Amino acid sequence: MAAAAVQTYTPASYDHRAVDAMTDVDVxxxxxxxxxxxxxxxxxxRDVFMKHGVDKVFGVGLLHRHYDVAPNEKIIELGPVSSPWVVGDDEVITGGAVLPHTWRVFDGELKPTEFKFVPQRELSNVDRPVFPAAFVKELIGVLQETGLDEVLGVSLYEPGDPDNETMEVTYGRSSIVIPSTGLIGSKVIGPQGFDAFQAAWTFSKKEGEDVVAHHGICAAMGVDDGVTARHGICAAKAESGVEARHGICAAKAADDGVTARHGICAAKMNEGVKALHGICAAKASEGVNSRHGICAAKSSEDGLKAQHGICAARASDDGLKAHHGICAAKANTDGVTSRHGICAARASEDGINTRHGICAAKSADEGITARHGICAAKASDGIKSYHGICAAKSIEDGVKTRHGICAARTAEDGIRAKHGICAAKVADEGMTARHGICAARLANGDGIKV
Structure with a gap:
């Protein structure tokens, strides 16, 4: 009598959610x-694997994520390196095929999570795994009953070699299999002082070796001073605590402590650098407030207020008010009024007239004319402001404002403002401002060239 055919199970299609739902290896x-x-x-x-005779076909693996994977990407192994590839739903791609080698229970089904590239010339020799339907049904039930369906998955069987154990280390968005550095008891010793975790097991019929841990050791969290390396982050060294998260690589942390978060790399912190929300504060002596995309280089005891995309260089005791995307350089006792996208530098008792997107810095009895988007700072003996050019001051030495260039002052030493360059001062030591470069000072001996 012929033996009854074994019913087989076909895993479901790739589902990005099954990968995205996984946690970091330490978790x-x-x-x-x-x-x-x-x-x-x-x-x-183990009983399920042994009962259905698949202990030399499949093993189990610790479900964990190495880095974020986009919905149109799959983690594909090529040699000792696994990395995200942008491929479609078909297994056949240029030069070969991508075949699944790891699965997990998701929405009550087995779904693939990682793949391997097989060259075209080797496809005919590939033994594709067969999933007995009874094995899959019983395994899903056991994993769900124990709560391990979100922790353990199924992987293709790979026999371990005690003399040639390997481990997986993630660098950036690539996971690389390297030789393991050994075991102390149940603790895996990772490279460069990283702790590591056993992440793959097979089942054995040998007495005393029911479960064998092999390969799949993932180094992800480190030394006693607390390096956390997750999502493809490489923390080179931690002496007194580097926190490197979400794609940040902190090279070293001195005893004053570096905090690097949300894509910010703070090189050194002496008296407290606060670097938040994409801001990199280089040094803080008396407390830098850097928020909302503003980089404040230094804040003295009078306090720097930088808010809403405004970078205020210094705030004295008279108080700097910078609102609505306006940067006010200094505010005296008479107060700065900055409204409707206009930056008013100073307001005296004679009153500022700021209208129609024009910024009038001072209005005296000689009268300001501010028209057609032109800002005239002061009019005494005649300001010429033409073609959208702002002339800050016009005295007997004469202001030349041409071609959309604002010349702040022109005295006997002569300002040259050409080619869209604004030269703040040019004295007899000779300033050269060329090719869109503004040179602040060029002394006669120190030879500054920009």
């Missing part, structure tokens, strides 16, 4: 411990 390892995962692997999970 997954902690959850495995909390759920007594190793004990379950030695008992009920």
């Amino acid at each position: 997954a390892a902690q959850r495995l411990q909390e759920l007594n995962g190793l004990d379950h692997m030695k008992s009920c999970i």
Whole structure:
């Protein structure tokens, strides 16, 4: 009598959500411990594999993520390196095929999570795994019953070699299999002082070796002073605590402590650098407030207020008010009024007239004429402001404002403002401002050239 055919199971299609839902390896390892995962692997999970005779076909792996993967990407292994590839739903791609080698339970089905590239010339020799339907049904039930369906997945069987153990280390968005550096008890010793975690197991019929840990050791969290390396981050060294998260690489942390968060790399912190929300503050002596995309280089005891996309260089005791995307350089006792996208530098008792997007810095009894988007700072013996040019001051030495250039002052030493360059001062030591470069000072001996 012929043996009955074994019903097989076909895993579901790739689902990005199944990968996106996974946690970091240290979190997954902690959850495995909390759920007594190793004990379950030695008992009920092992029993399912042995009962259906798939212990030399499949193993189990710790479900964890190495880095963020986009919906149109798949993690694909090529040699010792796994990385995200942008590929479609078809397994056939240029030069070969991408075949799944790791699966997890998601929405009650087995779904692939990682793949391997197989060259075209080797496809005919590939033994594609067969999933007995009864095995899959029983395994899903056990994993769900123990709560391990979000912690453990199924992987293709790879026999371990005690003399040639390997481990997986993530650099950027690539995971590389390298030789393991050994074990101390149950603790894996990772490279460069990183702790590591066992992440793959197979089942054995040998007495005393019910579960064998091999390969798949993932180095992700480190030394006693607290390096956390997650999502493809490489923390080179931590002496007194580097926190490197979300794509940040902090090279060194001195005893004063560097905090590098949200894409910010703070090189050194002496008296307290606050670098938040994409802001890199180089040094803080008396407290830098850098918020909302503003980089404040230094804040003295009078306090720097930088808000709403405004970078205020200095705030004295008379108080700097910078509102609505306006940067007011200094505010005296008479107060700065800055409204409607206009920056008024000073307001005296004679009153500022700021209208129609024009900024009038001072209005005296000689009268300001501010028209057609032109800002005239002062009119005494005649300001000439033409063609959208702002002439700051016009006295007997004469202001030349041409071609959209604002010349702040022109005295006997002569300002040259050409080619869209604004030269703040040019004295007899000779300033050269060329090719869109503004040179602040060129002394006669120190030879500054910009």
